Amino acid sequence: MMEKGIFKLTICSLAVICACGCARRHSITMAGSTAFLPFAEQLAEDYMKKFPGTNINVQGGGSAVGIQSALNGTAQIGMADLITLPESAKDLKKFVAANDGICLIVHPSNKVENLTTKQIRGIYSGEIKNWKEVGGIDKPITVVSREAGSGTRSSFEDLMFKGIKLAGSAIIGDSNGTVREMVINDPYAIGYISHGVVNEKVKALKVDGVPPEYDNFVCGRYKLLRPIYLLIRAEYETQTKEILEYILGPEGQDTIKEQGLIPAGACGKY
Amino acid sequence: MKNAKEVVVEKSLMLIAFSAIFMLFLIAVFIFKEGSPLIFKIGLKNFILSAKWSPLEGQFGILAMIIGSLWITAGALVIGVPLGLGCAILLSEFLPRGITAFLKPTIELLAGIPSVVYGFIGVVVLVPFIRERFGGPGLSVLAGSIILGIMILPTIISISIDALQAVPRSYREGSLALGATQWQTISMVTLKAARSGILASIILGMGRAVGETMAVIMVAGNAVKIPNSIFNPARTLTTNIALEMGFATGDHRAALFATGVVLFVIIMILNILANYAFGKRK
Numbered sequence: 001m002m003e004k005g006i007f008k009l010t011i012c013s014l015a016v017i018c019a020c021g022c023a024r025r026h027s028i029t030m031a032g033s034t035a036f037l038p039f040a041e042q043l044a045e046d047y048m049k050k051f052p053g054t055n056i057n058v059q060g061g062g063s064a065v066g067i068q069s070a071l072n073g074t075a076q077i078g079m080a081d082l083i084t085l086p087e088s089a090k091d092l093k094k095f096v097a098a099n100d101g102i103c104l105i106v107h108p109s110n111k112v113e114n115l116t117t118k119q120i121r122g123i124y125s126g127e128i129k130n131w132k133e134v135g136g137i138d139k140p141i142t143v144v145s146r147e148a149g150s151g152t153r154s155s156f157e158d159l160m161f162k163g164i165k166l167a168g169s170a171i172i173g174d175s176n177g178t179v180r181e182m183v184i185n186d187p188y189a190i191g192y193i194s195h196g197v198v199n200e201k202v203k204a205l206k207v208d209g210v211p212p213e214y215d216n217f218v219c220g221r222y223k224l225l226r227p228i229y230l231l232i233r234a235e236y237e238t239q240t241k242e243i244l245e246y247i248l249g250p251e252g253q254d255t256i257k258e259q260g261l262i263p264a265g266a267c268g269k270y
Numbered sequence: 271m272k273n274a275k276e277v278v279v280e281k282s283l284m285l286i287a288f289s290a291i292f293m294l295f296l297i298a299v300f301i302f303k304e305g306s307p308l309i310f311k312i313g314l315k316n317f318i319l320s321a322k323w324s325p326l327e328g329q330f331g332i333l334a335m336i337i338g339s340l341w342i343t344a345g346a347l348v349i350g351v352p353l354g355l356g357c358a359i360l361l362s363e364f365l366p367r368g369i370t371a372f373l374k375p376t377i378e379l380l381a382g383i384p385s386v387v388y389g390f391i392g393v394v395v396l397v398p399f400i401r402e403r404f405g406g407p408g409l410s411v412l413a414g415s416i417i418l419g420i421m422i423l424p425t426i427i428s429i430s431i432d433a434l435q436a437v438p439r440s441y442r443e444g445s446l447a448l449g450a451t452q453w454q455t456i457s458m459v460t461l462k463a464a465r466s467g468i469l470a471s472i473i474l475g476m477g478r479a480v481g482e483t484m485a486v487i488m489v490a491g492n493a494v495k496i497p498n499s500i501f502n503p504a505r506t507l508t509t510n511i512a513l514e515m516g517f518a519t520g521d522h523r524a525a526l527f528a529t530g531v532v533l534f535v536i537i538m539i540l541n542i543l544a545n546y547a548f549g550k551r552k
Contacts, residue, residue, distance in 0.1 A: 064519050149518050172492035
């Protein structure tokens with residue numbers, strides 16, 4: 001008898017605790033793309049300031065994690081920065097939150113200002129080995145790429161050289177920041193990073209004569225542009241409706257623009 | 271009858287001890303469970319004897335990483351062993367005990383520096399130096415070997431000192447009494463007597479070098495290609511796992527666990543060798 005009573009009491013108190021916890025805080029988790037992470041954090045912070053009482057959790061992990069966690073429900077919103085989403089993501093609702101340019105960067109002392117698509121393909125496939133072949137000095141090119149599975153790498157390859165294999169001698173950096181650091185430190189290196197991460201210590205190249213500038217991104221003149229997707233499972237749609245409207249609405253898009261990404265609607269259709 | 275309290279303490283200590291071993295066992299089972307199906311699927315030969323690694327196109331050959339690991343580890347030993355052994359001999363045979371007692375813990379402190387710090391020093395100091403002196407990207411087998419060579423010093427030095435100090439005084443006295451010089455005594459008597467302990471220290475250092483990840487990611491360049499000179503970039507087994515784990519799904523993820531299986535086997539072999547070397551001393 002006694003034991004049963006205690007058992008009932010425990011169940012009741014658990015239920016009460018749970019109810020309190022659930023009612024007090026409306027909690028949403030966003031996870032995925034490291035390229036979008038800083039922007040997502042900013043958006044979440046603004047949103048929580050505007051609507052106190054909501055709690056938004058932002059986690060990184062990469063695009064693959066974004067897709068996975070959206071699929072299995074560990075995050076209500078998955079973030080992925082791939083051009084082509086994998087087959088497994090086809091049942092998720094997709095929203096383009098922003099666009100992100102990919103810049104080819106070299107050391108500021110490098111005299112090369114422009115590369116054509118063909119030259120970039122040549123460099124990354126290992127056919128062009130020396131800067132003098134593309135109008136630079138007589139030094140071997142240090143090709144820097146990203147690890148297999150990275151969203152930036154797969155977008156870059158999708159846009160630039162589908163079907164061509166990356167040169168085996170390419171050095172691999174494990175994040176946008178690492179690639180930038182490698183290029184800063186090596187006068188003969190070339191790498192590619194999200195344009196939001198470009199700083200004054202590296203030089204972003206023109207691609208086919210188009211400089212990587214805001215206007216060219218918006219109008220799609222600059223080739224290397226990828227969408228940043230928010231992925232949501234159908235049953236979380238109502239729960240995430242407000243935050244999604246905020247991000248895709250004028251306020252969210254202004255924040256995205258201020259922070260250096262390209263607002264989603266700006267390109268017309270991507 | 272045994273004191274009940276004692277029994278309780280004894281049993282709970284045993285439980286704690288076994289839980290540590292159980293953890294290790296679980297980790298091993300997990301790695302093999304996740305990794306070995308892929309090895310069977312593509313064949314062991316295709317997995318460890320092919321250098322074609324493009325996981326998104328279904329090519330899982332880790333030969334380049336195995337050779338990368340071997341090169342970098344061998345390089346680390348070439349740098350770390352003479353330095354470490356020399357240091358151990360100086361500390362145990364030439365310097366007064368008081369100074370050794372102060373210097374040995376200081377050297378052991380080196381083991382407590384996080385590997386990312388070693389890697390950072392490698393990136394800002396060593397890599398530009400190699401690039402300017404020898405050409406190439408600087409991020410290379412050589413850079414990895416030098417950094418790892420320094421990182422394994424504390425292991426080699428501290429275990430070697432213990433081995434050298436364990437050699438009975440009478441051995442040295444006997445040798446000196448027979449007219450041998452101090453150097454002859456060290457090279458022919460003391461080092462020989464401490465051989466198994468020194469060997470064990472080298473094998474443990476080697477295990478540390480094979481397993482090190484962060485510092486190597488930062489300085490070795492991580493290119494998926496069999497290096498043909500020490501100035502080429504290389505990728506090791508551990509860096510392969512760490513670099514791609516964050517993004518990997520499906521077979522790609524399984525291939526990284528399979529890389530872990532290979533690494534596990536290599537490290538187990540090294541540890542068994544080290545235990546054998548230790549055991550021989552007794």
